[in-house]
Amino acid sequence: MPKFTIDGKELEVAPGTTVIQAATEAGIDIPHFCWHPDLPVDGNCRMCLVEVEKAPKLQIACNTLVSEGMVVHTQSPKAAEAHRTTLEMLLINHPIDCPVCDQAGECYLQDQYMDHGLHDSKVEIEHKVRKRKVANLGPIMLDAERCVLCSRCLRFEREVTGTNLLEFKNRGNVTEITTFDGGPITHEYSGNLADVCPVGALLSHDFRFKMRVWFLEQAESVCGGCSTGCNVWIDTRDGEVQRIRPRRNVEVNKSWICDPGRMLYKQFHVPERISGARARRGANWEGVALEAALDELHAKLQEAGAATAFLASPQASNEDLFAFKALAESVGGKLDFRVGNPQDRLHERIDAVLQRADRNPNTQGCLDLGVGRDGVDAILAACRAGSVKALVLQGPELLRAAEAQDALAKVPFVAVMATHEEPALAAAHLVLPAALWVEQDGTYTNYQRRVQRAKKAVPPPGDAKPRFELALGLLRRRGHALAAAVSARDLFTTLAKSVPGYANLDYKALGFGGRALATAPGAAAASAPAGA
């Protein structure tokens, strides 16, 4: 464990750590462009030069390993001058595009110019080298003039997706990045190219001109797109999600997310969202107040008692599932979640990077909480036999299943918690408006059995409520003790006491990086090969 000194701070780091890694961990900011924590070191931008005592020349912090007794200065006059001159070189041919550039506000060049530059340009604007602008690469817009040739995107293509779509062409002053024949980026991780680009050379087509980034508010969240559970930032303005960005978590998704996950926000604020409860009266639907709808459902549950069946949803958070299970146990009756057997695909990859075949964020949570209890087939058989008087669905999965339609027709009362309008809802008798994963606090357990926390980013529309609140509303009517819980945080603390493996966990212990649990004995067989 080498010990070294950086800016007067003594640090001890693991062998093989570079100076920039050690500095970043210690909260010391070393300016850089080409270095990225999740990409291999390239050392081409020369921005991270630091002064190392007894070394004849300045060293690049990204490719200098920490050694015993090293003394590093990041702000010494020599280092500061190097930062300034390097930045001036990088900016020689940079266009004055900040007013129209979407990167403005999160641009390394802007930040570092304000911190280290503030020089006047020696190159008149008409003498700058002109390159390709507004080149359309499918989901990505390329502006070669803005590029600082850091090669982050090339390394991303090479190391993460393995597609090698981008390459440098030409030499010297006229070097620029390009795809072969100017073709589009075709893989499903294109959005990350815009994220890794430290300047405005690669920008997302989707977010282009939509919003200035300094208007956005961020909330830590976990992607609800599949069982990988990538950590994300939800960027919002005025209660509307504007974009989804990856949030670094080395254990789960590093700094990447897939494009389908990034585009999930497009389903959040659409006219199909359900914002109020409704009940079927004969052939027609009638809008009802949420409390009245819960009263009606409560009466039906009282009447049906043990002749009720409950189907949880692997889309729901652990808190939702816990409250739903408590409701099922209080009423009596059957309980399961395995519509279409998502647990079989929990670990199955559909590409080499992140995406998994199970498109539910919380199948593992369902398994952990023991929601898979009686079997979907048993529930459907009971429905067909006419012994189910009321069916409560936490999500519309069963309504979509073709093989369940005949069984559903035999049930006199079907209540469903749903987020979006869809034709399948016509089979229900009561629709309760549910919140989406970005509209509520909650935890999700991913395929690795890692419990991760997602924060509420935007308010749900109209009367819509998190599924746990809907279940708590029913529990309150039943006089159940759990109804005293007022928040997802309370529910999780209660949940942790009773669910095996979750002991001693609470929101504080989880943080926003999540907490990996020991692999459950039952799931061990399935998880071993695919999880690696």
Add this chain to the structure above:
Amino acid sequence: MATRIVTVDRDTKPGVGPILLGLWITLRNMLQTLFQRKAATIQYPEEKRPVSSRYRGVHILTVRQDGSPKCVACYMCATACPAECIYIEAGERPEKSIEKYPTRFEIDLLRCVYCGFCVDACPEEAIIMSRENNLVGTTRAELVIDRDRLMARNPIAEHGVGYRPEEHDVRRPVRVAALERLQKEHGIVPGMPKR
């Protein structure tokens, strides 16, 4: 600042003298107005007082020679606006050198406090102010003034232009302050390194 204390004697008996003095002043003003045209007031709608060339009145969006807006929808004005009265939506221009322009640009003049920060913030001199201060409307919606109306205000004959960058550039002092901070906090003097 030292406070000056004035003592007022309330016991003085009121006489007819001060009343007559007051009446004389009023009468003198009336006679001056009638016969010498020395009125302190003006006949407002017909007559107007001269307004400073830096007056901060209703905004103008300047245009290019081809009649398109000079604005590139950078949102600097909306960012600087303390009243949050500027709403912009950006679109793509066919020219690759300009790229961006406002498809919507609205100023809610009822919220606007006429501080002129938007003019200071604009990097393109696309938003300037006029000397007009008497814009009226009969509904609130009428005073949310849109892009085309803001652009149509360019040939203002009656009032003339008001606050605009060449009159008063605040950007330079901001940059000078940033340079001073850099030197004070980090000891860095930008420019050519000393040899």
